Amino acid sequence: MRKGEKERELTPEELERQALRREEDRQRAISDWIPKTEGGRLVKAGQIVSLDDFFSRGFSIMEPQIVDALVPNIKEKLVHFTKTARITRQGRSFSFRASVLVGDGSSYIGLGIGSDRERLPAIEKATRQAKKAMKKVKRGCGSWECRCKEPHSVPFEVEGNSSSIRVRLLPAPKGTGLVVGNHIKEVLMFAGVKDVWSKTKGRTSTTLDFVSAAVHALAMTNKVRLSLEMQKKLEVRAG
Ligand SMILES: [Zn+2]
Numbered sequence: 001m002r003k004g005e006k007e008r009e010l011t012p013e014e015l016e017r018q019a020l021r022r023e024e025d026r027q028r029a030i031s032d033w034i035p036k037t038e039g040g041r042l043v044k045a046g047q048i049v050s051l052d053d054f055f056s057r058g059f060s061i062m063e064p065q066i067v068d069a070l071v072p073n074i075k076e077k078l079v080h081f082t083k084t085a086r087i088t089r090q091g092r093s094f095s096f097r098a099s100v101l102v103g104d105g106s107s108y109i110g111l112g113i114g115s116d117r118e119r120l121p122a123i124e125k126a127t128r129q130a131k132k133a134m135k136k137v138k139r140g141c142g143s144w145e146c147r148c149k150e151p152h153s154v155p156f157e158v159e160g161n162s163s164s165i166r167v168r169l170l171p172a173p174k175g176t177g178l179v180v181g182n183h184i185k186e187v188l189m190f191a192g193v194k195d196v197w198s199k200t201k202g203r204t205s206t207t208l209d210f211v212s213a214a215v216h217a218l219a220m221t222n223k224v225r226l227s228l229e230m231q232k233k234l235e236v237r238a239g
């Protein structure tokens with residue numbers, strides 16, 4: 001892209017063609033795939049049809065194709081990209097470091113980092129890592145002002161960190177929107193969270209730390225153990 005030239009928006013036809021090409025790539029990746037793990041074999045055989053099902057059987061994602069097969073409409077975004085130089089005996093050598101965010105738009109997100117001497121392979125490695133790192137996000141409505149029971153926010157307050165950055169996400173009522181820094185808006189959108197308030201602590205300028213802390217915070221929605229009181233309530237409801 002030349003300087004001063006604005007990035008052109010794609011026409012609906014171009015977008016459609018792009019989506020079609022992506023779907024073809026996905027289908028090819030799945031059909032070429034020879035699973036190496038038990039979980040992978042079950043996915044390829046069509047005996048597991050969702051990530052929820054996959055994780056509930058105790059499997060972990062060892063092969064990125066598991067995600068290709070189970071999450072057809074995955075979103076991918078390059079969130080950070082750097083070129084680093086190293087002095088070696090042969091002189092200067094460059095390598096690229098890419099960070100990619102993936103999400104299913106409803107309850108799974110993953111962040112991956114990949115390095116390579118070439119641009120594209122670095123992004124591809126990061127994407128594979130992100131798929132393997134996909135984590136469940138438990139959405140909910142933890143807002144006492146709202147109490148709608150729909151999964152539009154986080155179920156309770158969560159906090160995540162990355163190096164010196166701390167990101168706290170607080171449940172917000174419907175219609176609030178994402179009251180967060182620009183860096184982490186996409187993270188929440190990728191996980192299907194629509195309304196949230198946030199607090200950020202720490203000083204740093206890297207986008208990656210913000211993204212990583214936000215991913216960590218979202219993963220905490222699934223980590224926090226229910227209090228005894230809550231468990232009793234749930235048992236009552238189940239019984
Ligand atoms: Zn609500």
